[in-house]
Amino acid sequence: MTQITHHIPDPVLLSYASGALPHPFALVVAAHVSLCDECRARLGAHQAAGGMLLESSVSVAVSDTLKDRLLDKLAGPESDAGADQPDPFPPSGPYPAPVMQALDGCPPKWKSLGLGVRQSILHDGSDGNVRLLYIPAGRAMPKHGHNGLEMTLVLQGAFYDDTGHFAAGDVELADTDLDHQPVAGPDGPCICLAATDAPLRFHSWIPRLLQPFLRI
């Protein structure tokens, strides 16, 4: 993997640590952290701060029987415990483990968006949506602005826009201030994980017309 130069900003990383970050963005953060030890270490530092706050948070007595009930359960198998399970699907090809969990361990089910561009929607809900995008080498995406936040993580290949060049592992954050037209790099198809919490604002009428069907 090339050197990662575009990282997750601190407020987003902190929000991920605290659990407040909406699901679509949380998937992008988890995928980026899987690839980037710098952000993994920064996340660890935020979790250290969170741990400090946990230690100093107000103690509220738990019911008398909780400890005994819990100790009784320790002998039981993990599956019966309902406890946090390790992730069952390992990373595969360009897809880090968290993306593989979102894909249920299967390859993406690509749907064509025209001109060779394909997408596979991983989650679409009231908290936003997150999808995989496949863009052929050199292909430009329609120019668009943002009604909210868009986070795009490059998983394979590269893209560039007015703000810079983004290679595998890099993440771009675009908000309401940025209008951009991402173009896939010339050396091969670009696969991205893109999350947004509000519909994009397309400049030309064709993508605008198709927007409801493409769920972008």
Add this chain to the structure above:
Amino acid sequence: MCEDLVASPPDMSLRDLIRTSWPTGPNLPACLCATALAGLECFWPGRSISRYQGPTDKFPWKRSPAMVNVVLLAPEDDENRRDVNKDPIQAISEQTGWMLAVRDRRDKHAFGRLFDFFAPRLKGMILRSGASAAEAEDIVQDVMLAVWHRADSFDPHRAQVSSWIYQIARNRQIDILRKTRRPVPEELKSDEAPEIDPLQVIALEQETKQLRAALDALSEDQRAMIEKAYLGELSHSEIQANTGLPLGTIKSRIRLALEKLRHELRGTRQP
């Protein structure tokens, strides 16, 4: 090297000892015995804390379940040791010890100690997020079960027990209350727990203490803001880019541990 350490002034702090003369490598155990003479406490997870008072060269390494399980406590902790529940700062090393006992020896007594310390605090933290008392207890139970079952992913080189449990608690709270599976980063773990590097563990503990001091020094407003941010009451757009917390040294320390782990993983996974 050991002679040098024995000769060092007894009032030298552990941190100074580490920074000035503590070597790493195969000589480490012998040199740890030397520092024991300088007043360090030796703690075998799951047993009570005892001060080693014998001669340097008779340090009972063989009696510990495994060298990797020995955690040293700095002498400066000794004077102010207080009840765990009153002063978590002084107990950080004990927590690490309990957690390692759970991880390496499935020690239920040590788990009970972790429960006594963390369960009421977890409940307090979870209640703040608007859960009912019954929900909060369910989540506390679930989190502590995860602490037991996932103990093998605890790595004291990269995280304090409190950080690790905080992270599990935030994950489980979301999984349970929102009924969605929260995406988590790929786990970095070698097949066998790596040998404990006391130098790294103690350094991380020292840096966490400094973070705690910085947290305590914040103004009331700043502190309230930080609590809201870390307890999930602020959105990413409401969180200020600079929280005022000095996280740089801890980040660097964790980064080093990650590099070492990556190196080990490469070593074991080569065909």
